[in-house]
Amino acid sequence: GAGVSQSPSNKVTEKGKDVELRCDPISGHTALYWYRQSLGQGLEFLIYFQGNSAPDKSGLPSDRFSAERTGGSVSTLTIQRTQQEDSAVYLCASSQRSYNSPLHFGNGTRLTVT
Amino acid sequence: AQSVTQPDIHITVSEGASLELRCNYSYGATPYLFWYVQSPGQGLQLLLKYFSGDTLVQGIKGFEAEFKRSQSSFNLRKPSVHWSDAAEYFCAVGAHMVYNQGGKLIFGQGTELSVKP
Numbered sequence: 001g002a003g004v005s006q007s008p009s010n011k012v013t014e015k016g017k018d019v020e021l022r023c024d025p026i027s028g029h030t031a032l033y034w035y036r037q038s039l040g041q042g043l044e045f046l047i048y049f050q051g052n053s054a055p056d057k058s059g060l061p062s063d064r065f066s067a068e069r070t071g072g073s074v075s076t077l078t079i080q081r082t083q084q085e086d087s088a089v090y091l092c093a094s095s096q097r098s099y100n101s102p103l104h105f106g107n108g109t110r111l112t113v114t
Numbered sequence: 115a116q117s118v119t120q121p122d123i124h125i126t127v128s129e130g131a132s133l134e135l136r137c138n139y140s141y142g143a144t145p146y147l148f149w150y151v152q153s154p155g156q157g158l159q160l161l162l163k164y165f166s167g168d169t170l171v172q173g174i175k176g177f178e179a180e181f182k183r184s185q186s187s188f189n190l191r192k193p194s195v196h197w198s199d200a201a202e203y204f205c206a207v208g209a210h211m212v213y214n215q216g217g218k219l220i221f222g223q224g225t226e227l228s229v230k231p
Contacts, residue, residue, distance in 0.1 A: 004157070035221070040123075042223035043158075043204060056218060091157060102148065103219060105157035 002026065004106035006092050012112045013082055021077040021109045025094030032075050033095075033103060034067055038088040046090075049075065082113045116141045116207050118222035126228040127195050135190040135225050137205030146208040147188040148219065149179055153201045161203075164188060175199070200229045 005024040013019050025032050034046040045059035049069045060066070064082075069075040079086055089110050093103035117140045127133050139145055146165050150158040162173025169181040179190045188205060205222040 033219075040223075043206075043221035045218060045220065048218050093158075102160045102163060103150075103158070105150075105159070107155070107157045 004092055004094055004104050006090075006106035006109050008109060009107065010110045010112075012114060015084060015113055016081055018078065018080045019082055019111065021079075021090050021092075021111070023075045023077070023092030023094075023106060025073065025075070025092070026104055027073075029094035029096055029104070030072070031095045031097065031101070032069055033093040034075070034077050035091045035093065036061075036088045037091055037108070041088075043091065046077070079111075082111075084113045087111055087113045116145070116220045118205050118207050118220055120203075120205055120222035120225050122225045123223065124226045124228070126230060128230050129197050130194050133190075133192045133195045133199070133227070135203050135205075135227070137188045137190065137222060138186050139188065139205070139207045140186065141207055144183075147179075147181060148206040148208065149173065149177070149188075149190050150204045150206060150221075151175075151201050152204065152224075158204065161190070195227075195229055197229045197231070200227055202226045 007022045030051045032049045035043045036046055037043050047067045048056040064080045067077045089108040091108045093105045095101040095103050119138045121136050148163045149161040151161050152158045161177050162171050162179055164171050164181045172178050177192050179188055181188050202224045204224045206219045208219045
């Protein structure tokens with residue numbers, strides 16, 4: 001079946017602009033995660049959605065970052081007033097249930113802030 | 115707080131040689147442990163996982179990992195490496211679900227594996 005889909009695959013933006021990154025999880029997966037992967041930094045947890053519960057936003061690096069998940073499915077990660085240090089690959093993952101089920105990752109969105 | 119350490123940033127092995135990638139975790143209770151692999155330009159793929167029971171777990175592509183509670187380790191091994199194994203490998207720990215924490219996974223920094231002919 002279809003995997004986790006992320007769009008766009010690449011995004012180049014100017015410093016100070018806002019960007020939106022989209023994630024379509026696997027159908028039926030109730031948990032959705034956003035991670036950021038910077039060069040040599042591993043995967044940094046950003047935010048986690050599980051069903052209708054309040055999201056775990058503990059990893060968002062600043063108030064310029066926000067995310068929403070509409071109808072328990074598609075999620076959008078928004079970065080306002082982008083900075084050069086926001087340049088990274090943003091990975092989305094989904095899983096069938098929150099309790100330590102394996103994550104299925106998308107191929108990511110490579111964001112470059114010039 | 116949970117944390118994962120992968121001491122080796124980059125490892126090079128010869129094709130056909132054995133491989134061991136190290137992973138140490140910090141977590142107060144019994145952890146749920148995972149190894150993921152990321153090929154260039156791709157998302158992460160689950161190699162194997164440990165939840166409970168037998169401490170030696172088998173995964174895909176001929177990989178295995180052993181959970182050693184006394185050493186807080188979950189090292190990944192393969193007896194004979196193939197050129198196609200060149201990729202980045204991530205160890206991760208998941209906490210038992212607690213209120214408003216859910217199934218958040220904490221990843222290590224990753225180990226890049228190069229395979230020479």
